[in-house]
Amino acid sequence: DAKTTQPPSMDCAEGRAANLPCNHSTISGNEYVYWYRQIHSQGPQYIIHGLKNNETNEMASLIITEDRKSSTLILPHATLRDTAVYYCIVRANNNAGNMLTFGGGTRLMVKP
Amino acid sequence: DGGITQSPKYLFRKEGQNVTLSCEQNLNHDAMYWYRQDPGQGLRLIYYSQIVNDFQKGDIAEGYSVSREKKESFPLTVTSAQKNPTAFYLCASSIVQGYNEQFFGPGTRLTVL
Numbered sequence: 352d353a354k355t356t357q358p359p360s361m362d363c364a365e366g367r368a369a370n371l372p373c374n375h376s377t378i379s380g381n382e383y384v385y386w387y388r389q390i391h392s393q394g395p396q397y398i399i400h401g402l403k404n405n406e407t408n409e410m411a412s413l414i415i416t417e418d419r420k421s422s423t424l425i426l427p428h429a430t431l432r433d434t435a436v437y438y439c440i441v442r443a444n445n446n447a448g449n450m451l452t453f454g455g456g457t458r459l460m461v462k463p
Numbered sequence: 464d465g466g467i468t469q470s471p472k473y474l475f476r477k478e479g480q481n482v483t484l485s486c487e488q489n490l491n492h493d494a495m496y497w498y499r500q501d502p503g504q505g506l507r508l509i510y511y512s513q514i515v516n517d518f519q520k521g522d523i524a525e526g527y528s529v530s531r532e533k534k535e536s537f538p539l540t541v542t543s544a545q546k547n548p549t550a551f552y553l554c555a556s557s558i559v560q561g562y563n564e565q566f567f568g569p570g571t572r573l574t575v576l
Contacts, residue, residue: 385564394553394567395506438505450496450521451565453505 355439360458363433369426371457373439376420382443384415385451386424388435395438395453398424429461466490469554469568476548476575484539484571486554492566493559495537499523500551500570509552512537513559541573548575 356374363369375384385400399406399413401422406413412425426433438456467488476482486495494513498506508521512531526545531537537556541548551572555565 392551392570392572394555394570395565396567397564400564450508450511451506453498453507455505 355441355454357437357439357454357457359455360460362460362462363426363429365431365461365463366428369429369433369459369461371424371426371437371439371459372421373424374421375439375441378419378441379443382441384413384419384422385440385442386411386413387438387440387451387453388433389438389456390432390435398437429459431461431463433459434461435459467554467556467566467568469552469571471571472569474571474573476573478575479543481543482541482548482573484541484552484554484573486537486539486568487535488537488556488566488568489535490556490566491534492556493534494557495531496555496557496565497521497527497529497537497539498553498555500553506553509539548573 383400383402386398387395389395398410399408401413415422436456436458438453440451470485496511497509499509500506507523509527510518510521510529512518515531515534518529518531528540551570553570554568557563557565
């Protein structure tokens with residue numbers, strides 16, 4: 352599976368959009384981009400995933416560049432409860448066992 | 464309530480003792496996973512299982528053992544051979560087929576004194 356690069360930390364004002372970038376320049380055609388988040392001392396929570404089209408759900412939007420070498424997770428109106436570590440993961444569709452490889456993630460701090 | 468449970472939340476053991484961490488799921492998922500997380504780090508895969516009575520080593524299996532006798536249960540034993548066992552341990556489950564999310568338990572924080 353391709354490696355991802357994320358900034359170690361970001362701040363965001365409450366009520367504003369949080370835009371979390373992820374670089375995955377070695378992504379291959381059969382790899383999906385997944386986002387999870389982990390609130391302190393809890394298990395990670397799935398947010399969203401996509402292949403090449405932009406995706407939106409009730410939690411967030413995922414924007415993937417046309418060359419698929421980078422993506423951005425958007426939390427449209429960040430709240431204090433969105434403070435967490437956000438992990439960007441790429442995973443092949445032939446990945447045996449549906450395994451995920453977690454990097455260091457981005458620690459998002461939402462401030463009042 | 465469907466979900467994945469881990470117990471206990473906090474566990475203390477003396478050095479040299481084996482300890483078993485519990486993981487149970489009622490989501491009818493075929494696949495289950497164990498991860499280890501150290502402070503400020505991402506998750507690392509210890510073992511995973513796609514079906515009852517079968518499991519595979521992950522990236523850091525040394526010093527750990529697992530069993531999968533029932534679909535619902537995937538206990539992890541941290542043996543005395545694990546050199547640095549103090550960590551946060553997370554269990555997860557998923558459907559095997561497709562690009563499906565993993566559901567995580569609340570974790571067990573193991574401290575070896």
